Amino acid sequence: MTDKTPQGWTFIDAGGDFRLPDPHRTSYLYFPLANETGLRSAITPTGNGDIKTGQHSFLTPPVSVEDLHNTRSARNFWVQIDGFDPWSATGNSAAQLVADSRETGYEAVTLEAGFLWQRVTRENRPRGLKATVINFVPSSQDSVELMSVTLTNTGSTPLHLTATAAIPIFGRSADNLRDHRHVTSLLHRTTCHRYGVLVQPTLSFDERGHQPNHVTYAVLGADQDGDAPVGFFPAVEDFIGEGGTLDWPEAMVRDLPAAAAAGDRVAGYEALGGLCFAPTTLAPGDSLSYVLILGILAAGESVEALLADYGSRARFDLWLERTRAHWRGHLSSVTFHTDDARFDAWMRWVALQPTLRRLFGNSFLPYHDYGRGGRGWRDLWQDILALLLTSDDDVSELLLSYFAGVRFDGSNATIIGSRPGEFKADRNNIPRVWMDHGAWPFLTVKLYIDQTGDLAFLLREQSYFKDHLSHRCQQVDADWHAEQGSALLAEPGEPYWGSVLEHMLVQHLTAFFNVGSAGNTILLEGADWNDGLDMAHHRGESVAFTALYAGNLHELADLVLALSRLDVTQVELASEVLPLLDTLAAPTDYASPQAKRALLASYFESVRHTVSGKKQPVALADLARDLAAKAAWLRDHLHSQEWIEDSQGRGWFNGYYDDDGQRVEGVRQAGVRMTLTGQVFTLMSNIASDEQARQIVRAADRYLLDPAVGGYRLNTDFGAVMPSLGRAFGFAFGHKENGAMFSHMAVMFANALYQRDLVREGWRVLAGIYDQSQDFAKSRIYPGIPEYFSDRGRGMYPWLTGSASWYLLTLVSEVYGVKGQLGDLLLQPKLLASQFDGQGSAGIQVLFAGRALDIRYHNSGRLDYGEYTIKAVRIDDRPLPVDLHDGRALLSRGALLRLPAGQLHRIDIQLGAAPGESL
Ligand code: G1P
Numbered sequence: 068m069t070d071k072t073p074q075g076w077t078f079i080d081a082g083g084d085f086r087l088p089d090p091h092r093t094s095y096l097y098f099p100l101a102n103e104t105g106l107r108s109a110i111t112p113t114g115n116g117d118i119k120t121g122q123h124s125f126l127t128p129p130v131s132v133e134d135l136h137n138t139r140s141a142r143n144f145w146v147q148i149d150g151f152d153p154w155s156a157t158g159n160s161a162a163q164l165v166a167d168s169r170e171t172g173y174e175a176v177t178l179e180a181g182f183l184w185q186r187v188t189r190e191n192r193p194r195g196l197k198a199t200v201i202n203f204v205p206s207s208q209d210s211v212e213l214m215s216v217t218l219t220n221t222g223s224t225p226l227h228l229t230a231t232a233a234i235p236i237f238g239r240s241a242d243n244l245r246d247h248r249h250v251t252s253l254l255h256r257t258t259c260h261r262y263g264v265l266v267q268p269t270l271s272f273d274e275r276g277h278q279p280n281h282v283t284y285a286v287l288g289a290d291q292d293g294d295a296p297v298g299f300f301p302a303v304e305d306f307i308g309e310g311g312t313l314d315w316p317e318a319m320v321r322d323l324p325a326a327a328a329a330g331d332r333v334a335g336y337e338a339l340g341g342l343c344f345a346p347t348t349l350a351p352g353d354s355l356s357y358v359l360i361l362g363i364l365a366a367g368e369s370v371e372a373l374l375a376d377y378g379s380r381a382r383f384d385l386w387l388e389r390t391r392a393h394w395r396g397h398l399s400s401v402t403f404h405t406d407d408a409r410f411d412a413w414m415r416w417v418a419l420q421p422t423l424r425r426l427f428g429n430s431f432l433p434y435h436d437y438g439r440g441g442r443g444w445r446d447l448w449q450d451i452l453a454l455l456l457t458s459d460d461d462v463s464e465l466l467l468s469y470f471a472g473v474r475f476d477g478s479n480a481t482i483i484g485s486r487p488g489e490f491k492a493d494r495n496n497i498p499r500v501w502m503d504h505g506a507w508p509f510l511t512v513k514l515y516i517d518q519t520g521d522l523a524f525l526l527r528e529q530s531y532f533k534d535h536l537s538h539r540c541q542q543v544d545a546d547w548h549a550e551q552g553s554a555l556l557a558e559p560g561e562p563y564w565g566s567v568l569e570h571m572l573v574q575h576l577t578a579f580f581n582v583g584s585a586g587n588t589i590l591l592e593g594a595d596w597n598d599g600l601d602m603a604h605h606r607g608e609s610v611a612f613t614a615l616y617a618g619n620l621h622e623l624a625d626l627v628l629a630l631s632r633l634d635v636t637q638v639e640l641a642s643e644v645l646p647l648l649d650t651l652a653a654p655t656d657y658a659s660p661q662a663k664r665a666l667l668a669s670y671f672e673s674v675r676h677t678v679s680g681k682k683q684p685v686a687l688a689d690l691a692r693d694l695a696a697k698a699a700w701l702r703d704h705l706h707s708q709e710w711i712e713d714s715q716g717r718g719w720f721n722g723y724y725d726d727d728g729q730r731v732e733g734v735r736q737a738g739v740r741m742t743l744t745g746q747v748f749t750l751m752s753n754i755a756s757d758e759q760a761r762q763i764v765r766a767a768d769r770y771l772l773d774p775a776v777g778g779y780r781l782n783t784d785f786g787a788v789m790p791s792l793g794r795a796f797g798f799a800f801g802h803k804e805n806g807a808m809f810s811h812m813a814v815m816f817a818n819a820l821y822q823r824d825l826v827r828e829g830w831r832v833l834a835g836i837y838d839q840s841q842d843f844a845k846s847r848i849y850p851g852i853p854e855y856f857s858d859r860g861r862g863m864y865p866w867l868t869g870s871a872s873w874y875l876l877t878l879v880s881e882v883y884g885v886k887g888q889l890g891d892l893l894l895q896p897k898l899l900a901s902q903f904d905g906q907g908s909a910g911i912q913v914l915f916a917g918r919a920l921d922i923r924y925h926n927s928g929r930l931d932y933g934e935y936t937i938k939a940v941r942i943d944d945r946p947l948p949v950d951l952h953d954g955r956a957l958l959s960r961g962a963l964l965r966l967p968a969g970q971l972h973r974i975d976i977q978l979g980a981a982p983g984e985s986l
Contacts, residue, residue, distance in 0.1 A: 075843030114142035114157035131436035156198035182394030195222020263287030281366035286340020298325020300341025404910035420871030477577030505574030520890015557680025585728035599795025599804035617701035618752025777839025801858030810870035821881035
């Protein structure tokens with residue numbers, strides 16, 4: 068409609084509230100609204116989007132992203148003024164769209180939003196009428212979205228007007244959008260309550276066995292004084308009329324009387340929350356409001372209770388304030404102070420994103436139209452990384468419960484329900500193993516132990532997941548039957564329990580031996596982190612994640628040794644696991660993929676259906692030695708076999724073998740094939756030497772960097788569909804998992820660069836993502852990080868992405884260098900001179916050891932990274948004896964625990980010239 072460069076959003080306070088002019092002139096924009104109870108909404112600036120509690124309970128018609136401009140089924144609110152065409156307060160009338168597109172300044176529209184509410188102000192200038200529409204989901208126990216519409220007469224003559232809410236009620240499962248949509252409308256029983264329209268379908272439709280339905284879908288409303296509507300349009304077809312549409316309905320255009328009154332019923336029709344309010348006169352300067360309650364009620368929940376709690380302007384305002392306070396409180400634990408206030412406020416939205424993914428999973432927002440709810444295994448573990456930094460809650464029980472999803476063959480259930488212990492093999496019942504899944508829990512547990520010092524967590528016990536699949540989903544266990552439940556049994560028939568450490572060992576040891584013969588690195592199986600590498604499940608290998616497993620094995624060895632702090636000298640492991648610690652008794656020839664696979668095959672047989680339940684002690688030193696030996700072998704192997712160089716001395720690691728056993732990356736006649744993933748984990752796991760790390764950066768700069776899309780692409784253009792690697796290469800190049808600037812891997816690249824002390828290079832990645840995200844003219848998204856940027860630079864799949872967790876983690880633990888070390892607090896800043904403010908300060912507030920800490924680095928000489936070191940540390944203005952070496956400071960947990968809880972403690976860190984650096 069317009070090719071003008073949009074103005075973009077600006078923050079209107081430090082807390083993160085923002086304003087966007089002309090939001091309706093950007094397509095595909097949507098905002099999430101949700102509460103912990105389970106209501107999940109998406110809302111566009113024009114009230115489009117949908118409202119649901121799950122896959123099978125949509126209040127409004129389910130939408131995916133193209134529907135945002137295709138469908139007319141928005142949250143609509145009509146205003147009829149004598150002598151004029153009907154007008155929509157949410158911008159959804161055909162005539163208004165036409166007028167607004169033709170006449171500059173016909174409508175002035177501004178969106179404001181914060182945690183988690185949206186307000187759109189729309190002024191119809193020729194008519195002198197302004198509508199302010201607010202939507203939010205109260206932070207309460209109810210599954211409701213609240214909406215208020217305030218009309219203001221901005222003209223000089225009284226307006227005689229009538230208001231009508233018109234919100235389509237879908238009232239059933241998203242599956243019914245393309246599966247019996249009409250037939251399922253026949254199940255609808257629609258009632259006009261005094262305050263609105265209620266739909267309770269008789270059955271919940273499922274041809275495998277229809278179930279009685281007890282859920283009620285409601286659109287309720289009242290004016291500001293709590294007065295009820297005076298009539299209703301409960302059926303879509305009565306409202307739109309013959310030949311009409313929801314954005315030009317006959318009932319409004321011809322000013323028809325309400326079709327129904329309180330107490331009336333309609334059965335078997337597509338339903339509408341059509342609520343007609345009494346005609347009224349609005350004097351110049353005056354305003355009046357309406358409140359709508361859009362709810363999904365479980366059996367036994369009462370409409371009257373909802374009306375009492377939310378059904379007036381005063382209650383609406385009260386809940387809006389409570390909700391804002393709730394979210395602001397939730398986000399207050401980690402905040403940043405840099406030289407760029409816009410960045411600091413933007414980070415608050417990034418910090419919100421992991422919580423949104425906890426609430427939405429990878430489903431239920433318009434781009435995320437593939438899920439059916441539940442949460443994926445790798446996302447689950449990574450989203451907790453952020454939780455560990457932002458919340459004071461004890462997450463050990465949660466972490467422990469997730470380990471019940473690990474199978475004894477090292478694979479795991481992939482979908483996790485909302486209740487602890489709820490696991491499923493796969494959302495589409497496809498037996499599939501993602502080979503990276505075993506690696507993520509370790510990263511999370513490591514962070515947990517570093518933040519808390521709770522080493523004993525490694526020894527806590529948990530059951531294992533068991534279903535009909537065995538041998539990493541390659542075989543079916545015919546002896547298994549669903550009645551035995553989803554826990555692995557030991558011989559006597561009781562569930563088998565093993566330590567958290569044992570679970571992680573099973574994950575890593577099975578991976579170590581599960582190699583392909585092409586490269587002798589770990590098999591790709593169903594895919595790795597890149598879900599799109601899903602067509603190489605026979606012979607494909609992920610060298611990239613072999614590197615992560617190698618790094619983990621190395622760190623696991625250290626963690627095992629750290630257990631001696633608990634006066635432990637040995638751990639008990641299932642006797643079946645012992646052969647996998649082969650170096651202790653009968654070493655396997657690691658150079659032989661066949662030997663490795665043979666050992667694994669006999670292990671799989673031994674744990675196919677049950678385990679013996681017998682455990683054997685293993686000395687910590689022995690265990691650590693075996694793990695370290697495996698890590699070292701992998702490191703040397705990748706070093707000698709997978710390094711690639713071009714003719715200019717740039718180098719990188721090959722990340723994959725395809726299903727034909729061919730190496731994927733390298734310099735070919737048709738061009739260079741390189742992936743970012745192959746570099747991230749070889750850097751992170753210290754497999755790349757320092758010189759190789761620099762060569763990798765040069766190669767990435769040459770082959771992957773594209774400033775037009777905010778940074779490093781996931782891969783070069785392979786120029787082929789690659790049926791022996793995965794669907795990703797069927798995607799057009801530059802999109803999603805085929806060569807987009809994919810935020811998650813890019814942020815992990817930044818993290819790896821920081822870990823390798825390539826600080827400027829790391830910051831370039833983080834800054835690039837920020838610049839692209841916040842540049843509205845390019846990205847067209849609200850504050851936050853999108854999953855990726857399209858090749859036109861647009862932010863795609865906003866809100867739900869693992870990159871947010873990693874961005875926060877990298878900023879806290881690497882850039883600001885605030886990190887736990889087995890419970891103590893290590894300060895090791897890697898800030899650049901440009902990241903300090905005018906006074907040379909940079910600050911961060913974090914939670915650590917149950918204490919709120921306001922950490923401020925002082926660098927009055929604005930020295931750059933590498934030039935400064937920590938000179939002194941003061942807590943609450945008192946000097947603190949700290950362990951200072953190599954420019955780092957270690958604050959003992961004991962010292963922090965002595966600080967009174969419940970107040971903010973200031974830690975001032977003086978930075979000064981490092982020895983050998985002159986000022
Ligand atoms: C998404 C998925 C994630 C997957 C990635 C690459 O990334 O959620 O599990 O690893 O695509 O296929 P996200 O942006 O959410 O991290």
